[in-house]
Amino acid sequence: MAEWFDMGKHTWFVWGSYGVFAFFIVAELLLLERRRRTILQRLSRTSRMNSGVNDET
Amino acid sequence: MNINWFKYASPASFYPLAGKMIPWFAIPAGILAFIGLVMGLFVLPPDFKQGESYRIIFIHVPAAWMSMVIYLAMAFWAIVGMVWNSRLSAMMAIALAPTGAMFCFLALWTGALWGKPTWGTYWVWDARLTTQLILLFMYLGYMALHAAIEDPRRAARASGLLAIVGAFNVPIIYFSVQWWNTLHQGASITPNKSEMAASMASVMLIMAVAAWLYAIAVALKRVRCEILDRERHASWVAELVTKTGQVHG
Amino acid sequence: MLQVSGLFCERGDRQLLNGLGFTLEPGKLLHVRGANGAGKTSLLRIVAGLLLPTAGEVCWRGKPVKQQREEYHGELLYLGHLDGVKGDLSSIENLRIDNELLGANADEATLVAALEKIGLRGFEDIFAKQLSQGQHRRVGLCRLLMSQAKLWVLDEPFNALDVKAVKLLASLIEAHLERGGMTLLTTHQDVPLSGARVSEITLGQTGRR
Amino acid sequence: MTVIFRTILVRELTLGLRRKADMLMTLFFCVIVASMFPLAVGPETELLRTMGPGIIWVAALLASLLSLERLFGGDYADGTLEQMVISSHPLAMIVFAKVVAHWLLAGLPLVLISPLLALQYGLDGDEGLILVATLLIGTPILSLLGAVGAALTLGLRGGGVLISLLVLPLFVPVLIFGSAAVDDAAAGLSIEGHFSLLGAMLIAALILTPWAIASALRISIE
Numbered sequence: 001m002a003e004w005f006d007m008g009k010h011t012w013f014v015w016g017s018y019g020v021f022a023f024f025i026v027a028e029l030l031l032l033e034r035r036r037r038t039i040l041q042r043l044s045r046t047s048r049m050n051s052g053v054n055d056e057t
Numbered sequence: 058m059n060i061n062w063f064k065y066a067s068p069a070s071f072y073p074l075a076g077k078m079i080p081w082f083a084i085p086a087g088i089l090a091f092i093g094l095v096m097g098l099f100v101l102p103p104d105f106k107q108g109e110s111y112r113i114i115f116i117h118v119p120a121a122w123m124s125m126v127i128y129l130a131m132a133f134w135a136i137v138g139m140v141w142n143s144r145l146s147a148m149m150a151i152a153l154a155p156t157g158a159m160f161c162f163l164a165l166w167t168g169a170l171w172g173k174p175t176w177g178t179y180w181v182w183d184a185r186l187t188t189q190l191i192l193l194f195m196y197l198g199y200m201a202l203h204a205a206i207e208d209p210r211r212a213a214r215a216s217g218l219l220a221i222v223g224a225f226n227v228p229i230i231y232f233s234v235q236w237w238n239t240l241h242q243g244a245s246i247t248p249n250k251s252e253m254a255a256s257m258a259s260v261m262l263i264m265a266v267a268a269w270l271y272a273i274a275v276a277l278k279r280v281r282c283e284i285l286d287r288e289r290h291a292s293w294v295a296e297l298v299t300k301t302g303q304v305h306g
Numbered sequence: 307m308l309q310v311s312g313l314f315c316e317r318g319d320r321q322l323l324n325g326l327g328f329t330l331e332p333g334k335l336l337h338v339r340g341a342n343g344a345g346k347t348s349l350l351r352i353v354a355g356l357l358l359p360t361a362g363e364v365c366w367r368g369k370p371v372k373q374q375r376e377e378y379h380g381e382l383l384y385l386g387h388l389d390g391v392k393g394d395l396s397s398i399e400n401l402r403i404d405n406e407l408l409g410a411n412a413d414e415a416t417l418v419a420a421l422e423k424i425g426l427r428g429f430e431d432i433f434a435k436q437l438s439q440g441q442h443r444r445v446g447l448c449r450l451l452m453s454q455a456k457l458w459v460l461d462e463p464f465n466a467l468d469v470k471a472v473k474l475l476a477s478l479i480e481a482h483l484e485r486g487g488m489t490l491l492t493t494h495q496d497v498p499l500s501g502a503r504v505s506e507i508t509l510g511q512t513g514r515r
Numbered sequence: 516m517t518v519i520f521r522t523i524l525v526r527e528l529t530l531g532l533r534r535k536a537d538m539l540m541t542l543f544f545c546v547i548v549a550s551m552f553p554l555a556v557g558p559e560t561e562l563l564r565t566m567g568p569g570i571i572w573v574a575a576l577l578a579s580l581l582s583l584e585r586l587f588g589g590d591y592a593d594g595t596l597e598q599m600v601i602s603s604h605p606l607a608m609i610v611f612a613k614v615v616a617h618w619l620l621a622g623l624p625l626v627l628i629s630p631l632l633a634l635q636y637g638l639d640g641d642e643g644l645i646l647v648a649t650l651l652i653g654t655p656i657l658s659l660l661g662a663v664g665a666a667l668t669l670g671l672r673g674g675g676v677l678i679s680l681l682v683l684p685l686f687v688p689v690l691i692f693g694s695a696a697v698d699d700a701a702a703g704l705s706i707e708g709h710f711s712l713l714g715a716m717l718i719a720a721l722i723l724t725p726w727a728i729a730s731a732l733r734i735s736i737e
Binding site: 201233 | 692
């Protein structure tokens with residue numbers, strides 16, 4: 001396994017760039033998913049509130 | 058296939074369509090990226106001159122291409138949004154911006170890490186890296202303007218106009234920086250001559266297509282968030298939320 | 307003749323003017339009523355071409371305004387909440403600029419006469435920023451005396467005016483309607499005009515979906 | 516058409532001259548910024564000679580950026596901008612007149628002061644002349660492009676910084692060719708190319724930006 005990661009003297013550079021690249025891609029996807037979830041929660045809360053209001057009047 | 062585009066121009070009908078399209082872009086992007094990574098990192102032999110560090114090119118060049126392509130796509134959607142006054146295309150432009158900025162930053166980051174072993178310094182005032190830096194400022198300007206305006210419609214139209222003016226200036230900036238600095242030994246992938254080995258070029262292309270599909274998938278996903286955010290008062294959103302309880306997909 | 311149909315407008319995330327439509331005949335005045343935030347100002351700004359509606363159409367002489375922007379603006383006079391008077395210029399200098407912008411090509415004498423009629427005789431060369439708020443607003447109102455625009459769109463024209471000025475403004479509007487002009491205005495005071503030409507519309511509650 | 520241009524130009528110039536302080540402020544800003552660098556990088560004349568054009572250009576660029584916010588801000592606040600937008604004259608012409616006036620008040624003084632700064636940096640006769648010439652062609656482009664940024668950020672808080680973030684990337688080509696012309700002249704290379712490119716950029720800006728500024732204004736006053 002070790003020799004896969006061994007890029008000679010450039011190990012840090014290669015894995016440095018690939019690592020950061022992967023980190024940003026994953027971070028973007030996670031942030032996007034979190035944003036979607038918060039929007040949906042807010043929407044379902046407001047729709048419950050509205051339906052609640054309609055029942056009373 | 059002549060889908061009547063205007064039918065899908067309304068956010069309500071585009072939302073489910075975008076939902077269905079996302080997997081069609083996301084899955085191939087994942088597969089291609091995996092193939093490209095395996096070939097690029099492990100299968101291809103080290104380069105005689107640069108050793109292993111040349112492998113960084115497989116993500117540096119696609120990221121650089123994508124940052125340019127996405128900015129032009131943003132300008133395209135801004136123009137469409139302005140000409141047909143369609144809010145959906147304005148949302149598409151905004152949905153693309155963060156991914157474009159990310160690719161721009163990554164191109165700079167990987168460019169610097171690739172520059173150290175090959176040119177000896179992290180930052181080199183070379184024509185393409187400098188243009189990349191200026192493009193990053195344009196992305197930041199675009200997103201800053203969009204964030205500074207409360208009213209979503211004005212924000213979309215103002216940043217759209219900025220994207221159009223910016224896109225008009227990108228070639229001018231590129232050629233003026235290119236003229237200003239002849240340090241860089243010319244683009245390694247130029248349409249006519251390609252110094253690179255065919256195998257390297259093919260891996261690069263695979264990664265580029267993977268990045269392109271990834272960008273579309275993320276943009277579609279983000280545009281769905283924009284639609285939900287902007288149309289939260291519309292009746293179809295309320296139905297959508299109540300009908301499916303917890304909306305998924 | 308002004309014709310407005312199917313207007314929708316979004317302010318922030320509130321839906322205003324749900325599908326509003328009306329026509330305004332020559333010689334008529336339309337008084338737009340409604341609580342604060344009902345979209346009165348938005349409606350007037352849409353008619354004036356300052357604000358783009360999310361949907362709907364404004365037609366002037368049967369043609370949509372979008373296609374004849376300069377001709378339409380040539381026949382329009384809009385007074386908003388802001389007086390449109392430059393503080394660093396004197397009253398007469400302000401009028402010269404407005405005269406040019408409105409395309410009224412009135413000569414110097416008419417400008418001086420306008421200032422006199424609006425009650426600012428002797429204030430011609432004083433910087434607008436040294437005038438009182440009421441006087442400052444009157445310099446803006448001089449546009450009504452100079453312009454031959456057919457359509458007047460006035461947003462709260464009566465506020466910050468003393469009784470004499472209100473009477474004067476009412477007589478100007480009266481004369482304008484007499485000449486076959488049209489007026490669209492909002493005001494919280496009641497309109498001191500003869501009932502014959504005045505019609506009203508009331509905008510719905512704020513932000514009803 | 517030209518009558519409205521003249522009226523607005525005269526209006527802007529009278530307004531500008533009544534507030535001389537603003538005009539002089541941008542001028543002093545440029546002089547101060549240009550005088551800071553020798554303190555920072557040391558007084559060797561040779562070093563200053565090579566860096567001179569670039570520093571003076573950046574100082575001029577920042578100074579014209581500084582004065583952009585006032586281009587539409589005042590009129591937006593007192594409602595005269597609205598009257599301009601709905602006047603029967605084309606908005607692009609009115610806006611063009613305003614930008615020309617802005618250049619006369621903010622850009623031209625920078626050009627006139629630059630020989631002084633050139634001496635400060637030891638640029639001899641013809642190099643200083645070339646610098647002034649590039650500024651003469653370059654500063655109108657800065658005003659035109661800057662006006663687009665000013666129109667887009669009308670009425671926004673933090674407008675000053677935001678304008679610079681939006682507009683500086685667009686200034687890069689002008690900065691490159693403007694400052695390079697003097698260096699290449701010093702090195703004896705031909706500089707027709709620089710001036711023709713700067714001229715081309717000026718013409719393109721003159722033709723295209725008024726439309727962009729007008730539509731940006733229409734968006735911003737909503």
